[in-house]
């Protein structure tokens with residue numbers, strides 16, 4: 001059942017309901033304004049058939065309806081506040097939310113593709129010690145409309161410059177997606193379902209730092225997506241230093257859960273930020289190889305992006321290669337090392353939002 005609203009009452013954004021419920025939300029909105037039935041059909045078609053979310057582009061609607069929509073169920077949930085461009089083509093978008101909080105999304109081009117890293121929360125409660133967002137603490141969860149709009153705006157922005165738009169999405173920006181499961185799951189439904197925007201779920205990766213009880217739910221609800229697990233160490237004591245959430249969700253539970261799911265997930269990648277002197281010795285390499293064998297994970301070694309006050313140094317390329325070789329000697333699966341992108345524009349997640357943080361509207 002959807003709630004009835006008087007015309008004066010502001011309603012939630014259409015994208016905050018599920019794709020299946022959205023028709024009713026629009027119908028109710030039109031009924032409350034005594035609009036003829038075909039109007040709701042037109043609005044719904046604009047959204048789901050043409051991916052139009054901006055009422056000003058719904059040109060077959062009367063101006064008055066467009067204006068009302070843009071103040072109500074299609075009010076833009078965020079605005080692009082800044083765009084930073086890296087020499088390597090990477091672009092970082094700082095979005096201003098309606099309550100004046102900020103989140104980031106990063107667009108990374110590779111040949112004919114554009115990968116967008118979206119945020120799922122303002123700040124993060126996980127507190128990983130190598131992460132700028134982790135120093136912000138959690139401010140609030142993002143709504144589904146705020147997550148989907150990051151994709152929609154960056155896709156339009158990059159296409160308008162003749163670039164490939166957004167062809168892949170990774171939920172690796174600010175926030176722990178599985179700490180905000182409802183809106184994240186709804187946003188995945190909008191992005192991938194036929195009554196949403198129809199993107200292939202195989203082009204979407206959801207990353208988690210290891211919120212163990214929610215991982216099977218995610219895979220059950222979205223079996224075609226890719227799963228990335230931010231591991232960063234497969235040694236209990238080391239991981240506890242880097243990833244405090246380890247105290248609530250121990251490595252052994254994470255390993256057993258991933259091992260059970262390994263045949264039902266399209267791909268599990270194990271993300272591993274190299275922190276020199278912390279998680280890059282031979283014992284760590286052996287533990288990582290052993291962990292990956294249990295879940296058939298693709299190991300992805302990542303550079304650390306330093307930020308002000310960070311307690312770690314960045315590894316040089318030789319150190320990363322040495323660790324990659326050590327792990328590869330003990331693991332037959334894929335072990336790759338990703339290069340830094342966008343370092344000249346505060347490449348690490350959360351850095352820009354951290355600097356431009358402004359007090360929320362009360």
Ligand code: SF4
Nearest residue numbers: 124126128131134175
């Ligand atoms: S790495 Fe991810 S989960 Fe950890 S603090 Fe940063 S945003 Fe949160």
